Amino acid sequence: MLEDIKIQSLSEDDLPAMLELQRMAYVPELHEPQTLFTAMITFPRSVCLGITKGDVLRGYVLGYAADPEREDFTDGPRDDFDPAVLYLHDLCIAIDAQSSGLGQALYDALEQSARQAGYTRIIANAIDGRLAFWEKQGFTAGAQTAYHGVTATRIEKPLTGESESQSP
Numbered sequence: 001m002l003e004d005i006k007i008q009s010l011s012e013d014d015l016p017a018m019l020e021l022q023r024m025a026y027v028p029e030l031h032e033p034q035t036l037f038t039a040m041i042t043f044p045r046s047v048c049l050g051i052t053k054g055d056v057l058r059g060y061v062l063g064y065a066a067d068p069e070r071e072d073f074t075d076g077p078r079d080d081f082d083p084a085v086l087y088l089h090d091l092c093i094a095i096d097a098q099s100s101g102l103g104q105a106l107y108d109a110l111e112q113s114a115r116q117a118g119y120t121r122i123i124a125n126a127i128d129g130r131l132a133f134w135e136k137q138g139f140t141a142g143a144q145t146a147y148h149g150v151t152a153t154r155i156e157k158p159l160t161g162e163s164e165s166q167s168p
Helices: 010-026 034-042 101-115 131-136
Strands: 007-008 047-053 056-066 081-091 120-126 140-147 149-160
Touching: 007 101, 007 149, 010 034, 010 047, 010 056, 010 081, 034 047, 034 056, 047 101, 056 101, 081 101, 120 131, 120 140, 131 140
Parallel strands: 081 120
Antiparallel strands: 007 047, 047 056, 056 081, 120 149, 140 149
């Protein structure tokens, strides 16, 4: 499944495909508006990547600089942030491509881009039973929280040296 893939920065032209992936992959409570996706893609301190197979978007990852003490990320990027901390807002893979290695490839590209941009730490909320995937990437679990009313776990990972994720 990893042949013929391409990972590149997202643009507003990708929004329709991103919204469709989100609609298919997530419960309705986790569906977010196009305005939020636009805010993340256009935020100056963001890392937003898409993975395509052929010409079809098969997944995306969205991250942006954030204050690590912030508790609610539902409204996206804000002007008050720590330039060393990347909040990983979402990593979404098409349902029929999950467990194919695309998520791993996309996460690895995000981490590499984050390092190159000077980030030293990634924080996120692991939702929907996905904590094991994030722990495999080197994240540690913190406090239980909620995101759009769905149970989540706050996770974080320091970025030191080379990539520390463990491929399957």
